[in-house]
């Protein structure tokens with residue numbers, strides 16, 4: 517793995533580690549707090565993955581992730597009393613997670629780079645997937661304390677894989693040339709960004725995607741990410757406002773970015789950056805044909821799959 521990844525990881529700040537119920541008898545040597553910034557959202561999704569039964573999710577489930585999962589769902593339940601037809605969030609996220617697994621496997625990538633990987637155990641699932649026998653390396657990127665926490669949890673449970681590498685990096689400062697200096701990419705590559713784009717401003721996203729497109733164009737790659745335009749959310753954005761309020765409470769200020777961009781604007785950006793094919797998947801439209809979980813639930817998740 518990259519020299520910078522290792523050196524980044526050696527300079528991690530000590531914070532409080534959420535207790536993992538699978539290894540809670542072992543006192544962790546380092547402590548990494550996943551509350552107070554956007555990394556708390558990884559606790560919620562870890563709760564969803566465990567609740568929905570994703571393979572290996574129990575490895576990164578914790579008392580804290582279960583608590584964030586329950587509190588958020590309770591708040592959503594209260595909102596549903598006023599708007600009974602709101603899309604189902606955990607079910608939608610489970611569909612999104614599974615569809616991204618499928619699209620990644622179909623890519624036949626030799627290298628997968630998962631941006632903002634949080635507490636997802638996709639790396640373990642895909643590195644054992646028979647359909648993806650071509651996979652040679654899987655690189656996970658997230659903020660330093662998230663990576664430190666994840667690596668420590670997996671290490672304690674003897675689940676570190678030789679093909680899965682970790683890189684601590686603020687994606688708002690991601691630079692393709694710095695990345696390429698330290699990592700040799702075996703192509704084709706697939707990049708995944710699940711649960712990230714909604715937290716970036718239009719400008720931050722453009723800067724990040726411009727850097728990613730340099731790697732994608734030079735290594736023949738696929739970019740998979742999710743994003744529901746705010747203008748498509750239920751009027752007047754009640755679910756978004758409620759979740760935004762909850763999130764600000766958990767993260768100490770960060771929340772979803774809202775603007776007037778449409779799905780066509782996002783497609784246009786991807787084509788401008790060099791994509792030759794962009795396919796969109798509305799989870800509720802493909803749930804049955806793709807054998808996604810909770811196929812009969814009302815969900816609202818949109819996946820972009822761009823080939824470069």
Ligand SMILES: C[S@@+](CC[C@H](N)C(=O)[O-])C[C@H]1O[C@@H](n2cnc3c(N)ncnc32)[C@H](O)[C@@H]1O
Pocket residue numbers: 554555556557558561562631632633634635636657658659662685686687688709710711712715
């Ligand atoms: C909603 S979680 C999604 C985690 C994972 N992709 C999943 O689906 O379970 C958002 C993740 O984005 C990460 N994140 C947010 N801003 C980031 C940044 N600027 N650089 C790197 N990671 C970031 C958080 O730490 C968190 O793990």
